[in-house]
Structures are given as structure tokens and as C-alpha cells.
Amino acid sequence: MAGEVIRRAHLSLAKPPAAATAAGDDPGDRARERRCRELLERCFEEVSHHPARAVLTARKALRLARDLAAEEAAEPRWADLEGQAWGALANAERVAADLDAAREAMARAEGCLVAGSGDPALAARLLDLQASLDRSSGRLEDALGRIDDAIAAYLRLGQRAGLARTLVKKGVYLAHAGDTERAVEVIHQAFEHLVPREDRRSVLAATQCLAFCLHRMGYDIPAAQLVDQALVAVGESGDAVLVLRLEWLRVRIRMSLGHDGEAELRRIRDALLEEGLIYDAAIACLDLATCYARRRRLPDLQKLALEMFPVFTSREIHREALAALLLLRDQLSGGRAEVPFLEEIRAFLEDSRYDRRRRFRDAAG
Amino acid sequence: MTALEPAGAGHAGPTSMEEVVGRTLAELLAERRVKAMDLERRLDLPGGSLEELVAGRGSLDLEVLRRVLTLLGVAPESFFARVFAQGGGGAAGSPAGGPAADSPGRHQVAGLLDRVRSALLEIGSEVSRSDR
Numbered sequence: 304m305a306g307e308v309i310r311r312a313h314l315s316l317a318k319p320p321a322a323a324t325a326a327g328d329d330p331g332d333r334a335r336e337r338r339c340r341e342l343l344e345r346c347f348e349e350v351s352h353h354p355a356r357a358v359l360t361a362r363k364a365l366r367l368a369r370d371l372a373a374e375e376a377a378e379p380r381w382a383d384l385e386g387q388a389w390g391a392l393a394n395a396e397r398v399a400a401d402l403d404a405a406r407e408a409m410a411r412a413e414g415c416l417v418a419g420s421g422d423p424a425l426a427a428r429l430l431d432l433q434a435s436l437d438r439s440s441g442r443l444e445d446a447l448g449r450i451d452d453a454i455a456a457y458l459r460l461g462q463r464a465g466l467a468r469t470l471v472k473k474g475v476y477l478a479h480a481g482d483t484e485r486a487v488e489v490i491h492q493a494f495e496h497l498v499p500r501e502d503r504r505s506v507l508a509a510t511q512c513l514a515f516c517l518h519r520m521g522y523d524i525p526a527a528q529l530v531d532q533a534l535v536a537v538g539e540s541g542d543a544v545l546v547l548r549l550e551w552l553r554v555r556i557r558m559s560l561g562h563d564g565e566a567e568l569r570r571i572r573d574a575l576l577e578e579g580l581i582y583d584a585a586i587a588c589l590d591l592a593t594c595y596a597r598r599r600r601l602p603d604l605q606k607l608a609l610e611m612f613p614v615f616t617s618r619e620i621h622r623e624a625l626a627a628l629l630l631l632r633d634q635l636s637g638g639r640a641e642v643p644f645l646e647e648i649r650a651f652l653e654d655s656r657y658d659r660r661r662r663f664r665d666a667a668g
Numbered sequence: 669m670t671a672l673e674p675a676g677a678g679h680a681g682p683t684s685m686e687e688v689v690g691r692t693l694a695e696l697l698a699e700r701r702v703k704a705m706d707l708e709r710r711l712d713l714p715g716g717s718l719e720e721l722v723a724g725r726g727s728l729d730l731e732v733l734r735r736v737l738t739l740l741g742v743a744p745e746s747f748f749a750r751v752f753a754q755g756g757g758g759a760a761g762s763p764a765g766g767p768a769a770d771s772p773g774r775h776q777v778a779g780l781l782d783r784v785r786s787a788l789l790e791i792g793s794e795v796s797r798s799d800r
Contacts, residue, residue, distance in 0.1 A: 499790040499791050500791070506784075509784070513780070529784065529785075532788045561737060
């Protein structure tokens with residue numbers, strides 16, 4: 304199974320990390336290593352809002368790391384560095400929605416882990432990244448198992464930031480799995496380890512997850528307040544995609560409190576399409592359709608069916624989701640979509656996004 | 669008191685979301701001196717349906733509630749703020765209510781919210797400093 308090598312490496316920690324042989328250090332190698340680490344850092348910053356750019360940055364880092372690792376009598380730490388670079392590339396490809404490329408890069412990262420010094424920090428990081436890849440591949444259960452291994456690894460290493468980040472991830476995964484109560488508990492644990500000024504992204508991700516869970520649990524007012532506060536905290540210099548997701552959550556909360564979110568939803572749906580977030584745009588279309596269906600605006604429903612065409616051509620839409628969306632399009636074209644049906648499809652799209660074992664209308668029998 | 673504290677502690681047994689919404693709605697109608705029957709007529713609702721809502725019986729019909737609030741000119745947020753103040757419990761998925769009022773999770777969530785808010789304030793102040 305993918306990632307098994309990483310898991311074993313973390314569990315056994317057979318080889319202690321090799322110390323850098325300072326005496327044999329070449330100044331040229333040191334400069335390349337420094338440049339490679341800078342690029343990896345930049346890739347981490349870019350990946351959430353500029354995934355395509357992050358892929359290019361990771362490739363540059365990888366070239367430098369591979370040159371170092373390919374040198375005659377290369378030290379095992381260069382294989383570690385190459386493993387980090389492959390891991391960064393796998394993550395960037397995943398966010399850019401090229402899952403095949405991400406899996407290939409992750410397999411190469413595992414190979415470097417075996418060839419390298421057995422660095423437990425690298426093993427922990429790769430477990431963490433493999434969990435993200437499992438989730439994006441629709442294997443949420445595997446992702447949850449893997450993230451527990453990563454949490455254990457960071458605990459063993461005493462790496463606070465890694466521990467806090469993986470706890471936030473676990474909270475997000477649990478929320479995706481529909482276990483909102485446990486998600487809130489895990490987010491609570493994460494806040495025991497988060498340092499806001501150092502873990503800005505994780506704090507915002509945790510806040511978004513918490514607001515989502517509160518909304519799902521029926522606490523709409525505090526959920527809306529949290530989203531507003533998160534938007535203020537992100538500020539104008541913030542990540543555009545994160546802002547968009549927070550605004551979308553806010554409009555959904557407001558709609559459940561009885562507001563009409565049509566104009567806002569249209570803007571969000573268009574912005575999601577522009578950002579290439581097709582799956583999210585499909586779900587936003589469902590929110591919009593619900594808005595229209597509640598007011599019996601049949602011509603708008605029919606127009607929406609036409610507007611949804613770009614969604615169907617996306618590789619992000621898996622087969623089961625496509626089947627549900629085609630059924631929806633037929634109903635919208637006929638102007639006969641009912642709110643419970645729209646809500647059923649919306650819930651299915653959300654639930655099956657990270658768990659491909661789900662089948663449409665399973666719940667309904 | 670925050671919205672998530674178990675308001676009405678000491679109050680006998682958990683109260684359902686439907687009951688608290690019904691009670692809050694009854695208070696609102698009394699304040700506005702509006703009769704449920706008149707509202708039913710004006711909104712073209714089946715006879716007795718609003719009485720059911722006010723009595724907290726059956727499942728909560730959000731569409732009816734939304735129409736009633738719109739007619740009364742009451743923002744849903746302010747209505748649900750009152751529901752919270754009454755210690756609105758209720759089933760998961762019900763609007764703004766959350767788990768039962770005596771759920772131990774409420775204290776935990778309230779504490780967590782304070783923590784998250786202060787983390788966000790810290791991040792926000794960092795952002796505004798770097799924007800200068």
C-alpha cells in the first residue's frame with residue numbers, strides 16, 4: 304500500500320539520523336543546500352494560493368537536491384533533502400489537482416527515505432503529506448489512520464509546529480467525515496499547541512473548520528461571528544482562496560438563518576470557477592439552485608443548468624458525482640428541482656469528495 | 669454569558685429546540701400584540717399550523733418561521749439570539765440551537781471560542797502591523 308514504507312520508517316526509526324560531516328562540507332554544496340531549503344520554504348508558502356507556481360518552485364528545489372544526491376559518495380542527508388523536495392512536489396501537484404503526478408512524486412520521496420539517513424522528521428513529514436494525498440484521492444479512512452501516525456511521530460519528536468498542524472488536519476478530516484463533535488475536540492487539542500504568530504495558516508484553517516462544525520451542529524450565530532473575525536484576521540493581504548471559502552461559509556450560515564444569499568453566492572461561484580476550484584463551484588451552484596428553488600424561480604433554475612456545463616468537463620469531478628450532477632442538470636432544465644433533492648445532492652457532493660466509497664442515494668436507500 | 673453557555677442551568681431537564689423557538693415566538697407575538705390566527709390568514713398558512721409552531725410541537729418548519737419573521741420585520745439573527753438567551757437546546761442541524769442545553773460539550777466549546785478569538789486577534793494585529 305502507498306505510504307507503507309514511510310509508516311514503517313517512522314515506527315521503527317531504525318537508523319538514527321546521520322550527523323552532517325562538517326569537515327567534508329563543500330562551500331558550493333552548502334550554498335546549493337541553502338538555496339534548496341529556501342525554495343522548499345517558498346513552495347510551502349505558495350502552495351495554498353498559487354499551486355501551479357508551487358509546482359515550479361518544488362521542481363527547482365528538486366533539481367538542486369538531486370544534483371547533490373547524485374554526487375559521487377554523496378552523504379545520506381542529500382537523499383533526505385531530495386526526499387523533502389519530492390514530498391513538496393507531491394503536495395504541490397496534489398493541490399494543483401494532478402493526483403497521478405502527486406502519487407508518483409510521493410513514491411519517489413519514499414525511495415529517498417529508504418536511501419537516506421532514516422531521518423524521523425522526514426518520515427513524519429511524509430506521513431503528513433501522504434495523509435493529504437489519501438484524502439484528496441477519496442480515501443478518507445486511510446487519511447485518518449495516516450494522520451494519527453503523523454501525530455504520533457511529531458509527538459515522539461517533540462515538534463510542536465508539526466503536531467499542531469497535524470492535529471488541525473485531523474480535525475478537518477473528521478469534519479469531512481461528518482464527525483463534527485470529535486472534530487471540535489481535536490481542534491480544541493490543536494489550540495493547546497498552536498502559537499498564533501508562528502502558525503497563522505493553521506490557526507485560520509482551525510477556525511474555518513470550527514466555524515463549519517458549529518454551523519453543522521446548529522450553532523449558527525457563533526459560527527458566523529467566528530467567520531467574520533477570521534476574515535478580519537486574514538486582512539487585505541490574505542490568501543484569496545481562503546477569503547473566498549470563508550465568505551462562502553458565511554453566506555451559507557446566513558442562508559440557514561433565513562437570509563437571501565443569491566448575489567453573494569453568484570459572486571462566489573464565479574470566483575471559484577475563476578480560481579479553477581471546479582468541485583467547489585459545483586457545490587456553490589447547488590446552493591444557488593436551492594436559493595432559486597425556495598422562491599420557485601424556474602427560469603433561473605433552467606439558466607443555472609446551462610451555466611453548470613464547465614463543471615461537467617472537469618477532471619476534479621469523480622464518476623459518482625458526475626452521475627448525480629447530470630441528474631441534477633436534467634431536473635434543473637425541466638425547472639422541477641425541489642429543495643430536499645438539491646440538499647441531498649449537495650450533501651452527497653460534500654461527503655463523497657474525500658470518501659469515494661460513497662454512492663449517490665445510499666443514505667436514501 | 670456567551671451564546672454557548674448552558675443558559676437556564678438549574679432548569680429541569682433538557683428543552684428541545686422546537687419548544688424554545690415556540691416559546692420565543694409566543695413572546696414575540698405577545699409583544700407585537702399579534703394573534704397566531706391572524707398571521708396564519710395573512711400568510712395563507714393552514715389553520716392551526718402556527719399554533720403548533722408556537723406550542724413547540726412537531727418538527728420545526730423553517731420556511732414558515734422565516735415567513736413569520738419577515739412579516740413581523742424581525743431579523744432571524746436577533747430572533748435566534750433570543751432563542752439562545754432562553755437556553756435553546758435542540759437536535760443537531762436545527763438552526764442556531766446546537767446540542768442539548770445540558771450537553772457537557774457546551775462548556776468546552778465556549779472555552780474554545782474564547783481561545784480562537786484571542787488567537788485571531790493576535791493574527792489580525794500582526795497583519796495590520798505588517799500592512800503599515
